[in-house]
Amino acid sequence: MTEKLNAEASNMVVxxxxxxxxxxxxxxxxxxxxxxxxxxxxxxxERIVICGPSGSGxxxxxxxxxxxxxHQSGSIKVQGIELNNDLKNIxxxxxxxxxxxxxxxxxxxxxxxxxxxLAPIWVxxxxxxxxxxxxxxxxxxxxxxxxxNKYPGQLSGGQQQRVAIARALCMxxxxxxxxxxxxxxxxxxxxxxxxxxxxxxxDGMTMVCVTHEMGFARQVANRVIFMDEGQIxxxxxxxxxxxxxxxxxxxxxxxxxxxx
Amino acid sequence: xxxxxxxxxFVRTVxxxxxxxxxxxxxxxxxxxxxxxxxxxxxxxxxxxxxSLLMALFTALFFYIGFTQIVFLIDFIFVSAVWSDPTGxxxxxxxxxxxxxxxxxxxxAACWPFIFAKLKFVIYGPYPIDELWRVNLTGIFGLVGLLWxxxxxxxxxxxxxxxxxxxxxxxxxxxxxxGAGKIDLLSSSSMILISLSLITIGRLxxxxxxxxxxxxxxxxxxxxxxxxxxYEVLMLLLSIDFGLxxxxxGDWGGLLITLVVAITGxxxxxxxxxxxxxxxxxxxxxxxxxxxxxxxxxRGVPLISVLFMASVMIPLFLPEGVNFDKLVRALxxxxxxxxxxxxxxxxxxxxxxxxxxxxxxxxxxxxxxxSMRLIILxxxxxxxxxxxxxxxxxxxxxxxxxxxxxxxxxLGAGKSAIADASWSSPVQAITIYLFVALIFFAFCxxxxxxxxxxxxxxxxxxxx
Numbered sequence: 001m002t003e004k005l006n007a008e009a010s011n012m013v014v015x016x017x018x019x020x021x022x023x024x025x026x027x028x029x030x031x032x033x034x035x036x037x038x039x040x041x042x043x044x045x046e047r048i049v050i051c052g053p054s055g056s057g058x059x060x061x062x063x064x065x066x067x068x069x070x071h072q073s074g075s076i077k078v079q080g081i082e083l084n085n086d087l088k089n090i091x092x093x094x095x096x097x098x099x100x101x102x103x104x105x106x107x108x109x110x111x112x113x114x115x116x117x118l119a120p121i122w123v124x125x126x127x128x129x130x131x132x133x134x135x136x137x138x139x140x141x142x143x144x145x146x147x148x149n150k151y152p153g154q155l156s157g158g159q160q161q162r163v164a165i166a167r168a169l170c171m172x173x174x175x176x177x178x179x180x181x182x183x184x185x186x187x188x189x190x191x192x193x194x195x196x197x198x199x200x201x202x203d204g205m206t207m208v209c210v211t212h213e214m215g216f217a218r219q220v221a222n223r224v225i226f227m228d229e230g231q232i233x234x235x236x237x238x239x240x241x242x243x244x245x246x247x248x249x250x251x252x253x254x255x256x257x258x259x260x
Numbered sequence: 261x262x263x264x265x266x267x268x269x270f271v272r273t274v275x276x277x278x279x280x281x282x283x284x285x286x287x288x289x290x291x292x293x294x295x296x297x298x299x300x301x302x303x304x305x306x307x308x309x310x311x312s313l314l315m316a317l318f319t320a321l322f323f324y325i326g327f328t329q330i331v332f333l334i335d336f337i338f339v340s341a342v343w344s345d346p347t348g349x350x351x352x353x354x355x356x357x358x359x360x361x362x363x364x365x366x367x368x369a370a371c372w373p374f375i376f377a378k379l380k381f382v383i384y385g386p387y388p389i390d391e392l393w394r395v396n397l398t399g400i401f402g403l404v405g406l407l408w409x410x411x412x413x414x415x416x417x418x419x420x421x422x423x424x425x426x427x428x429x430x431x432x433x434x435x436x437x438x439g440a441g442k443i444d445l446l447s448s449s450s451m452i453l454i455s456l457s458l459i460t461i462g463r464l465x466x467x468x469x470x471x472x473x474x475x476x477x478x479x480x481x482x483x484x485x486x487x488x489x490x491y492e493v494l495m496l497l498l499s500i501d502f503g504l505x506x507x508x509x510g511d512w513g514g515l516l517i518t519l520v521v522a523i524t525g526x527x528x529x530x531x532x533x534x535x536x537x538x539x540x541x542x543x544x545x546x547x548x549x550x551x552x553x554x555x556x557x558x559r560g561v562p563l564i565s566v567l568f569m570a571s572v573m574i575p576l577f578l579p580e581g582v583n584f585d586k587l588v589r590a591l592x593x594x595x596x597x598x599x600x601x602x603x604x605x606x607x608x609x610x611x612x613x614x615x616x617x618x619x620x621x622x623x624x625x626x627x628x629x630x631s632m633r634l635i636i637l638x639x640x641x642x643x644x645x646x647x648x649x650x651x652x653x654x655x656x657x658x659x660x661x662x663x664x665x666x667x668x669x670x671l672g673a674g675k676s677a678i679a680d681a682s683w684s685s686p687v688q689a690i691t692i693y694l695f696v697a698l699i700f701f702a703f704c705x706x707x708x709x710x711x712x713x714x715x716x717x718x719x720x721x722x723x724x
Contacts, residue, residue: 091627105616105620107617119625119626123624
């Protein structure tokens with residue numbers, strides 16, 4: 001409880017505790033070297049935005065953080081737990097890491113409420129009533145409690161993505177991963193999802209977001225990471241990153257996405 | 261924020277009314293237009309209009325032929341048919357004047373008294389008449405349980421379903437056979453001891469007391485123990501006979517055999533097929549290889565040869581005096597055969613699943629079996645309901661092949677009923693085949709309709 005109060009008091013302040021540490025991580029898809037010598041450390045409460053051209057390995061990087069993809073060399077630690085072939089470690093990490101996907105990936109055969117209570121009930125062994133209360137609280141937080149008994153197919157894209165965020169939050173994760181959460185949305189719906197993410201950031205959640213929403217990056221990120229060809233090319237605080245990019249590749253990228 | 265508009269800019273202030281659809285879109289006119297005269301739209305050239313005329317003629321011809329066939333069938337089955345044999349003259353009740361009977365010449369319709377006389381044989385085979393209540397009771401239990409599970413508005417469906425899959429087969433076995441009768445207490449108690457120690461070893465090795473190598477296999481050892489003990493308990497249960505007279509499967513026949521074979525095949529093939537399909541898509545090379553070989557082997561041989569092997573070849577390999585039931589052998593053959601087909605249908609459904617569903621389930625920390633049971637299978641199986649029911653219907657009809665190994669199924673019993681000369685008449689065979697066909701049709705059509713009902717129900721609950 002005191003922890004939470006502290007977090008709220010020191011709103012938007014990054015702690016010292018290391019949440020993610022990646023050291024010399026390499027990954028190949030067949031002969032394609034998709035992640036090259038990635039070194040990255042993320043502290044508790046930090047909000048990281050990863051951007052870069054398509055095929056630069058940014059999605060693969062965050063999918064390695066909960067073992068949706070397996071890295072082949074180097075070490076990844078999440079909350080001090082090493083991600084390796086030990087299934088116990090993988091389960092433990094996944095329990096504390098929420099993920100939001102580009103295509104929402106809600107379960108179409110379950111209602112919104114069932115989507116949100118599934119993992120708490122089966123993974124955390126939470127009693128059903130408690131899981132439902134938690135789910136309703138988070139659905140309220142993403143502002144769609146009235147849709148709880150509908151099926152995902154009956155909701156708009158933006159609503160579905162907000163449900164996906166609530167679903168991940170119901171696991172009460174320590175870390176949230178966002179894999180291009182707004183790329184599959186109609187322009188009118190992007191804002192509602194970004195607003196939800198901003199609120200989450202303001203509550204002090206540790207977040208790693210792959211996104212091209214540079215406005216979002218400016219507003220909430222502590223650090224912006226630019227990737228190209230599987231490497232981290234540049235990382236900096238948003239102000240410096242946008243106003244004073246160092247590498248030519250970053251300058252080119254920024255001029256292309258901010259130029260129009 | 262002020263914006264300048266030109267003088268002639270148009271801004272709608274009142275919403276436009278919705279207009280009623282044209283007559284051709286809805287109602288009786290719409291139906292007629294879409295279904296009967298849609299080709300008239302193409303009246304743009306002579307060729308097209310000629311074509312539409314031709315289509316209309318074909319439609320009319322089709323309706324005419326269909327209509328006359330239905331009229332013929334109704335006349336054959338109901339109107340002209342002989343329904344009773346009050347004087348007990350048997351075959352002569354269905355003879356025309358020239359054949360020596362009383363019916364007018366040219367009469368050609370069903371001879372139902374023959375069916376009534378053979379009904380017991382066609383439904384139960386040579387099952388003893390005094391014990392028929394046991395078959396009927398089994399049937400009534402089964403029907404009530406099945407309806408309970410299928411009708412979605414009844415309460416406790418899950419519990420009834422579990423009881424139908426666990427308790428019912430035991431009850432059905434006891435009632436139909438009268439219990440296996442004898443049991444070797446010494447051997448079964450030693451088996452129970454062995455399985456109990458297996459379970460204990462499994463438990464201990466899981467906690468790592470017995471070294472790392474055994475820890476790896478802890479689950480398998482435990483599973484073996486549980487499987488063995490449940491088998492022994494089942495055997496003990498089955499040996500209780502409640503004083504019922506034993507009726508060997510040699511005395512079973514007719515619809516009874518058809519239903520026993522079909523229902524066992526259907527009930528077993530779905531879960532086994534699901535496991536095989538999951539195994540074939542597994543990441544574990546050994547499981548994948550085993551499942552693939554199993555599926556390809558059983559799909560690659562005809563059911564007739566499977567049944568033939570089961571009934572003729574297997575006894576040759578067994579030691580003298582060991583003899584297990586012909587029906588059981590046929591059942592095992594049918595189960596494995598249909599499970600292989602089912603596996604491929606289910607695999608189709610798994611293949612069609614969006615990869616994101618697997619990933620979302622994984623990212624949440626669900627285990628493999630949890631995500632299969634809660635996320636993947638409910639969706640995959642819904643997608644392949646038509647294929648699953650297709651396999652069920654195919655299996656139901658394929659049960660007629662058991663007659664090749666001397667089991668009298670519905671069709672076989674009908675065939676042998678024809679041999680009864682005291683009912684011989686020109687319409688004897690056609691009547692019994694018609695009767696058998698109607699029974700088959702009723703079951704298969706029922707399955708088909710239920711699958712459509714399920715599809716509609718499931719697609720409504722998740723309208724996209």
